[in-house]
Amino acid sequence: MRRLYFNNTLHPKESLYMEMHLILSDFVCLHGSGILIRQNFGARGNVRLPNITMNRELISKKLEQIKEVMNELERLLRVSIGEFVRDLTAIRAAERNFQLAVDIASDMNTHILLELGGKTPDTYRESFAALERERIFSHTLASQLIESAKVRNILVHEYDFEEDYEKFYRAAQECIPAYREYMKVVYDYMSKQMGG
8 A cells, every 4th residue: 555645844735635636646456456447536525626637538438338338228128117027137237227327427427526626526416416506417407317316326225116116117217318418418518628
């Protein structure tokens, strides 16, 4: 583990900023896996970090991930409700893909908000609401995405949908068009910000 040392003559806020900046831009190699993970986001919490530059490659990769999980979710939901509720493997796969879409989108939202000099959102819902306040999302889109975050929390914390797979089926189908629009809006925003 790398230890960070800072000059004691720095103001405590400057030292903290420098340490956080190093942590956010550092590359870490996981022992034994050979996988490099870029730590761009830091931990969740009400942290405000100025001057973080948007990483087009990272956002593009995350957009591709959302596209993949939404395609898979859409494929899983093409069957009738009757077929869907009898296939526990399909239900679990659909739930996981739905959760991943919300999680990945929230990560991208956080990255965009930090790039704008904003705070790290405290919740998935807040990540979508904050981008509406920044006028990146329309009110309609933000409302649909906030609803998806509520559904995600219901799935993860196992309340309300317990054994009500029809309810999840309908909620997931309603969110697919919102995530298709989400991908377009984020892509357009990125292109505008990066001049291309």
